[in-house]
Amino acid sequence: MKPSARWHDVYEIEPQRASIPAHSYVYASVTFTPPSMQTYNATLEAAVDGMPSAMSKYRNLTFDIQGEGNLPRISVIRPTVRNKKGAPVLLFRRLLLGRTQVLPLSLKNEGTLMSRVNFDLKDPEGVYNISCVEGTKTLMPLDEGDDEADPKSRVHTLSLVVPMGKTADFAIEFSPSLVGRLAGEIRLTVVDNPYEESTVQLIGEGYEDEVTIDNIRSFVKAEEMATADAEIDDNTPGIRTRRPSCFLFFCFHF
Numbered sequence: 001m002k003p004s005a006r007w008h009d010v011y012e013i014e015p016q017r018a019s020i021p022a023h024s025y026v027y028a029s030v031t032f033t034p035p036s037m038q039t040y041n042a043t044l045e046a047a048v049d050g051m052p053s054a055m056s057k058y059r060n061l062t063f064d065i066q067g068e069g070n071l072p073r074i075s076v077i078r079p080t081v082r083n084k085k086g087a088p089v090l091l092f093r094r095l096l097l098g099r100t101q102v103l104p105l106s107l108k109n110e111g112t113l114m115s116r117v118n119f120d121l122k123d124p125e126g127v128y129n130i131s132c133v134e135g136t137k138t139l140m141p142l143d144e145g146d147d148e149a150d151p152k153s154r155v156h157t158l159s160l161v162v163p164m165g166k167t168a169d170f171a172i173e174f175s176p177s178l179v180g181r182l183a184g185e186i187r188l189t190v191v192d193n194p195y196e197e198s199t200v201q202l203i204g205e206g207y208e209d210e211v212t213i214d215n216i217r218s219f220v221k222a223e224e225m226a227t228a229d230a231e232i233d234d235n236t237p238g239i240r241t242r243r244p245s246c247f248l249f250f251c252f253h254f
Contacts, residue, residue, distance in 0.1 A: 010033060010040050010042070011030060011032055011065060012030070012031045013028055013030050013044065014029050030065065032067040037068075039067070040067045040069070041064070042065045043065065046060060046062075070112050071113070071195070071196065072111050072190050072193050073109065073110055073111035073113075073115065073193070073196055074107050074108070074111075074117050074162065074188065074190050076088045076105070076107055076198060076200065077108050077167070078105060079103070079105070079200075087198065087200070087201055088200045088201070089202075089203060090105065090172055090201070091203050091204075092174040092203065094204075094205045094207055095174065095176050095206055096206075096208065096209065097176055097177060097178075097179065097206050097207070098175070098176075098177075100174065100175040101174050101204075102172065102174075103174070104133075104169060104171065105130075105170040105200065106167055106169050107162060107167065107188070108165075108166070108167045109162040109163060109166055113164065114162070115161070115190050115191075115193075116159065116161050116191040116192075117161075117162060117188055117189070117191075118158075118189045118190075119188060120157055120186070120189070121157040121184065121185075121186055123184040125177070125178055125182050125184075127175055127176050127177055127182050128173065128174055128202055129173040129175075130158060130170055130173075130186065131171050131173070132158075132160075132169070133171055174204045176204060176205070176206025178206055179208050180205065181203070181204075181205050182203075182205060182206060183201070183203055183204075184202040185201050186199065186200040186202065
């Protein structure tokens with residue numbers, strides 16, 4: 001093996017020497033271990049021992065080897081809103097306590113390697129929830145030993161694999177149980193890439209009204225309204241009128 005002097009530890013061949021019987025063959029394995037993201041070139045030469053140098057110059061086998069170092073990558077394509085630091089932000093509406101809003105979160109593997117992504121949800125008040133969108137078939141849970149009935153026992157909130165060029169979609173649910181501004185975050189880490197780490201900021205607010213009026217309806221039927229019209233009699237100077245009674249039901253929340 002004749003690699004560049006700077007990259008002598010990048011390529012390794014096994015075995016380095018071999019005895020080949022007549023009309024036979026031997027397999028050799030070349031291991032590529034790039035230390036950084038760049039292209040590495042080397043030359044593999046197979047020479048016969050004991051052959052004069054003048055003859056071996058034209059009979060040796062020579063191969064050019066090229067490899068490129070890369071890392072798994074994941075990009076957040078939704079939400080598109082960013083904060084001052086450039087991190088993605090999910091902004092939820094101001095919600096009445098007990099109400100729920102769901103916003104989408106989408107990731108895409110824009111690299112040349114399959115990427116394993118770990119999700120870690122930081123939610124002190126317990127008002128946010130992450131779930132996979134139905135129909136996302138490119139995702140594969142990896143922590144098979146985790147107990148799904150007890151999410152607290154998991155090392156990560158969610159761990160999955162996104163193939164090259166594929167998109168993973170999630171639903172982020174906000175259901176406030178406290179009054180005031182409620183903040184959280186989702187930390188995304190890509191395995192085997194210490195430089196690929198991002199945070200999705202979650203911002204929502206819960207409020208509570210002293211009195212709310214919901215579902216105001218009239219229970220008077222159309223037939224009753226029709227018979228409630230005025231009845232006029234020529235022999236009677238007055239007008240007899242039958243009017244229905246309407247009831248309104250109010251719901252009070254304190």
